[in-house]
Amino acid sequence: MSVVQVDRAAVGYDGRTILHDVTMSVAAGEVVAVLGANGSGKSTLIRSILGLVPVSGGRIDLFGTPLRRFREWARVGYVPQRLGAGSGVPATVGEVVASGRLARRGIFRPSGGADRAAVREALTDVGLLDRIGDPVSTLSGGQQQRTLIARALAGKPDLLVLDEPTAGVDAASQQAFAASLGRFGERGGTILLVAHELGPLQPLIDRAVVVHEGRIAHQVALPEPAGHHADPDHDHVHPHAEQEQPGICDWAPTDRMAAN
Amino acid sequence: MDLFTYDFMIRALVGALIIGLAAPSLGIYLVQRRLSLIGDGIGHVALTGVGVGLLLHHSPVITAVIVSAIGAVGVELIRQRGRTSGDLALALLFYGGIAGGVVLVGLSDDSSNANLMQYLFGSLITTSTQDIVVIAVLGVLVLATMTGFRPALFAVSNDEEYARVSGLPVRTLNILMAVTAAVTVTIAMRTVGLLLVSALMVVPVAAAQQVTRGFRTTMAAAMLIGLLAAGLGVVASAEIDTAPGATTVILALVAFVAITAGGAAWRALRRRVNPPREVEPPDVVLHA
Numbered sequence: 001m002s003v004v005q006v007d008r009a010a011v012g013y014d015g016r017t018i019l020h021d022v023t024m025s026v027a028a029g030e031v032v033a034v035l036g037a038n039g040s041g042k043s044t045l046i047r048s049i050l051g052l053v054p055v056s057g058g059r060i061d062l063f064g065t066p067l068r069r070f071r072e073w074a075r076v077g078y079v080p081q082r083l084g085a086g087s088g089v090p091a092t093v094g095e096v097v098a099s100g101r102l103a104r105r106g107i108f109r110p111s112g113g114a115d116r117a118a119v120r121e122a123l124t125d126v127g128l129l130d131r132i133g134d135p136v137s138t139l140s141g142g143q144q145q146r147t148l149i150a151r152a153l154a155g156k157p158d159l160l161v162l163d164e165p166t167a168g169v170d171a172a173s174q175q176a177f178a179a180s181l182g183r184f185g186e187r188g189g190t191i192l193l194v195a196h197e198l199g200p201l202q203p204l205i206d207r208a209v210v211v212h213e214g215r216i217a218h219q220v221a222l223p224e225p226a227g228h229h230a231d232p233d234h235d236h237v238h239p240h241a242e243q244e245q246p247g248i249c250d251w252a253p254t255d256r257m258a259a260n
Numbered sequence: 261m262d263l264f265t266y267d268f269m270i271r272a273l274v275g276a277l278i279i280g281l282a283a284p285s286l287g288i289y290l291v292q293r294r295l296s297l298i299g300d301g302i303g304h305v306a307l308t309g310v311g312v313g314l315l316l317h318h319s320p321v322i323t324a325v326i327v328s329a330i331g332a333v334g335v336e337l338i339r340q341r342g343r344t345s346g347d348l349a350l351a352l353l354f355y356g357g358i359a360g361g362v363v364l365v366g367l368s369d370d371s372s373n374a375n376l377m378q379y380l381f382g383s384l385i386t387t388s389t390q391d392i393v394v395i396a397v398l399g400v401l402v403l404a405t406m407t408g409f410r411p412a413l414f415a416v417s418n419d420e421e422y423a424r425v426s427g428l429p430v431r432t433l434n435i436l437m438a439v440t441a442a443v444t445v446t447i448a449m450r451t452v453g454l455l456l457v458s459a460l461m462v463v464p465v466a467a468a469q470q471v472t473r474g475f476r477t478t479m480a481a482a483m484l485i486g487l488l489a490a491g492l493g494v495v496a497s498a499e500i501d502t503a504p505g506a507t508t509v510i511l512a513l514v515a516f517v518a519i520t521a522g523g524a525a526w527r528a529l530r531r532r533v534n535p536p537r538e539v540e541p542p543d544v545v546l547h548a
Contacts, residue, residue, distance in 0.1 A: 050425050073427030080422060089292040089465065091418060092474035099415040103426035107412035107433075135473045155426070 001064050003028050003159050003190045004049055009058035011041075011048050018044045019214045021058070028158075031181075031191040031204050036211035042194045043081075045211060046163055049192070050078055063158075074103040077152030079162040083136060083144045093139070093147050094132040097122055100154035122154040125183065127176050142173025149180055160184060162193040166201060174200045271392050272384040272504065273494050278399035279448045279460060280490025280508070284468075284482035285406040286444050287461025288475075289437060292417040298335065299458030301350045302445045304357030305331035307454055309446075310379045311364025320379070321394060325446045331357065332438035340431065382453035382505035384494065395447045402444050405436065407479075413437065414475055451490070452505030459509040460486060467516035471523040485515050 004026040011019040018041045026032045036042040047053040049060055051067050060067040063075060077100070100122070101115040123129040126146040131139065136147055145165060152160055160181070166174050178200040185191060185204060198205065210218040264270055290298055309327030313320030331353060338349045365376050378386070387395075406413065416423040416433045424430050441461075448457045468481035493508025500507075 052421055052424060071427065073425060076425060078422055078425040080419070083419070089288060089469055089475060089478055090473055091414070095414065095475050096418065098411065099418065099422065099426070102411060102415055102423075102428060107409060107428060111411060133473065151422075161425075 001028065002026060002061070003030075003063060004192060005061040005064075006045070006049065007059050007061075009045075009048060009055045009060055011044055011053055012056050013053075017214060019048065022211075022214075022216055023058075024209050024216060024219065026159075026190060026192050028190055029185075029188055031185055031206045032193075033198060033201070033205045033208045034192070034194045034211060035196075035198075035208050036217075038196070040211045041214040042211040043163055044214075046161060046192065046194050050076070050161060074155055075158045076103075077155055077157030077160045079145075079148050079152045079160065079165055081163045081165075081167060082141075083148060090135040090137065092133050093123065093128060093136055093150075094119055096136055096147055097132075097151045097154050100151035103155050118154045118156065119150075122150040125153055126150045126180050140170065140173070142169040142177075145169050146173055146176055146180070149177060153180070153184065157189070159190045159192065162191070164194050164196060166199055167196060171200075177201075178204060268385055268387070269494075269498060271387050271389065273491065275384060275387050275392055275395045276451050276490040276494045276504065276508065277487060278395055279444075279451045280464075280486040280488075281483050282399045282402040282406075283444055283448055283457070283460040284464040284486040285403055285479060286437070286440055288465045288479050288482055289406070289413050289417045290441065291462055291465045291469075292414075292475075296462045297350055297458065298332075299441060299445060299461045300455075301335065301353035301357070302328045302332050302442055303449075303454035303457040304354045304361070306357070306442070306445050306449060307361025307379060308357050308364060309361075310449075310454075311361045311368065314368035314370055314375070315364050317369075321391070321446060321449075324449065325443055328445055329439050329442035332442040333435055336434050336438040340434065378453075379449055380453050380455050381503055382449065382451050382456070384451050384504045387450055391450060395450065398443050398447045402440055402447075405440055409433070409436075410476070410479070452508055456505050456509050459512065460490070463509065463512040463516055464489065467512065467519045470516075470520045471526075485512065489515060 002025040004024075006022055006024045009019060009022045010017065022045060024032075024045075034042045034045060044053055048055050049062070049067075051070075055067075062070045063072060065072070083096070097119045098111060098115065101111065101118060105111070105115060120129060120132070123132055126149055128139075128143060128146055128150060131143070136144055139147065149160075149162070149165065152162075162181075165177060169177065181191060181193075181201065182204055191204070193201070195201065207219065207221050209216060210220075264273070287296075287299070290296055306324040306328040308331075309324030310320040312318075312327060313323035316323070335349050335353060362376070412423075412428055412433060415426065415428060416430055416437075420430060423433075444461065445454070445457045448460060452460055464482040464485040465478065467485050468478045472478040472481055489512040490508050493511050494504050496502070496511070497504040497507040
C-alpha cells in the first residue's frame, strides 16, 4: 500500500497555477526526496499532501484514505522549515517537543507518563536531552531544527514529512539530523522530504522526485551508496568524500532546463 | 485593616483578584500570537455592547459579552482568511466600537457622562453581590479553559500549521480563544474599565517573561503578578483615594520595570561570575 499517493493533483492560488497534474507515490518504508529549484513548487507539493494547501484538482490519499477524510494524523510527523516566529513568550525545548504528543493524545487528555517518556526518548534521539529545560530561543538554528524533528518523533509517527530540514543548518546538526532520520528509516518509517541540497542526507535517500515549474520532471532511484541503510550496523553519518557520484544538486534542474 | 469591614471593599477585592488571575492566563496566548492589542479592540467593541444594553434596558454586562464575542470572532475569521492585515482589522474594530458605544450610550435614557466613565475606567466600588457572582463564575470558567487546554492552545499559538497537521481543531480552538477574550474583557470592565482591560492581560505576561525560561512558568508567574497587582491596586487605591483600575495597571507596570531591571542586573552579575563558554558554532556551513 502507498503511504502517500498523489494522483493528477493541481494546486493554484490567486489565479496562478503552482502545481500541474502531479502524480507520485511513496511506498511504506521508502525514503523519497522532492528536489527542485526555489519556486519550483516542491514545498507546495508537500504542503498540499499535508492538507495545508487545498488542491484544485486530482486527489491525494494518505495511508489509503482520501485526504479529506483522513483523521489518523498521529501517523504523520511534520517537520517545518523553521520554528514559528518567536513571540517573546519563552518556551522550553521540552514544551515544544511535548506538542508532538497532542496528535496521539487529543486535546482533552492531560499529559501523562507515556508522554513524558516519549518526549525524553525523542530528545535523546536528536541528542538534545541535556537542553530539555532550556528556552528554545537560546538554541542555535541547527539545534532548533533538531528540536522540531524531536517534536515530530515524539508522536511516534509512521510517516515523517520534512520541509527543507537542513536549510541553513550547521554541519554538526546536519549529521545529527541525518542520523536521526536514518534510525527512523531503520525502524521501518517512511520519509518524504523536500530539499534544495541533500548534503549528509544523501545516503538515506531511496528515490528522488524532481519538481520543475510545477510539474514532476524526473522520478529516479538514487544509486545506492555502499553500506546501504538496510544494514543495521551502517553508520549513516560517515563522511563520503571518496564517493564519485556527483552531488544531487549537480543534476537537479535549474532555470536553464526546459520543462517537459 | 479597617477598610475591609465594608462589604463593598470586600466585593471589590474579590472581583479584582479573580480578574487579576484570569486576565493574564488568557493574555499569554495573545502575546504569544503577537495579538497583544486585540484585548483593547475587543474592549472598544464591548462599549457598543454596553450602549445596546442601556438602550434596551437590559443588563449591559450581558449585551457587552454578546457584542464583544461577535466582534472577537469576526476579527478571528478575518485573520484566518488573511485578506485584511490584522493591524487594519484592529483599527476598524477600535473606531467602530468606541464610536458605536458613545452614540448608543448617548441615545439611551441614562446618558450621563458618569455612566460612560464607569464603563471606560471601571467602577469596582459600585460592584453588587450579583456582579461578583457573575465575575466569579465567568472568571473561573476562563481560568479553567485557559489552563485546562494549555497544551493545545500553546501548540496552536506557537505553530498554527503544525497544530493543523497534528489534527487539532485549530479553528475551534481559535474561536474558543476569541470568545474567552470577549468574556474576560467584559468581566474586567468593572475592575479596570474597557480602556485598560488589555493592560491586565498583557503587562503581567510582559513582566514575567523577562525572567522566565518556559511557557508554563511564564503563565504561572504572570498570573501571580496579575493577582498581586490587582490585590495591592485595590488596597492602595482605597488608601490614597485613586481609581482602582488605573492604580492596578500602574502597579503591574512597576512590576514590569522592576523585573526587567532586576533580570538584567542578575544576568550581568552572572556573566561576571562565570564568563560565557566558547562561541556557538555557526548556523550555516561555511564554505572556504
